[in-house]
Amino acid sequence: AxxxxxxLAMATVNAAKALGLEGKLGAVQAGMxxxxxxxxMDCVEVWPLSNILSHLVYACGRSQVTDVWVSGKQLMRERELTTLKMDELRAIGEKWEKILREFKAGKE
Incomplete structure (x- = not known):
């Protein structure tokens, strides 16, 4: 184990090294x-909050994520997407589901 x-290091700094992007990403530092x-962290999945890092790595899941920033741009705020509308996202998913279903039917 x-x-x-x-x-955490495997998922951040070591992943950046493996991708040849050391010094560009993998850490929260100026210029990266x-x-x-x-x-x-106020949920039953992480209670009692005795070891924050351990809870982040081993206990938290996507349902605990409230906000997301990518390259400085906020993409999720209070569990709501900021750049996509859910109805548009659903329509895209349904479109591709139909395409894949028709493709699969053509292969049978």
Whole structure:
């Protein structure tokens, strides 16, 4: 088993190194591209909050993410997407589901 700090490093600084992007991403530092999330830690999944890093790595899931910033642009605010409308996103998903269903039917 890996420690929470090891897992976090694997997903951030070590991932950047593996992709050849060390110094460009993988850490929150001036001049680096950063994706940042805000997490709701006031939920039963992470109680009791005795080790924040461990809870972030091992207990939190997508339902705890409240806000998302990618390269400085906020894409989710208070669990609502800021750049996409849900009805448009649903329509795109349904369109592709239909295309894939028709493609699959043509292969049978």
């Amino acid at each position: 890996c420690s929470a700090s090891t897992v 591209r950063a994706d940042v999330i805000a997490v709701d």
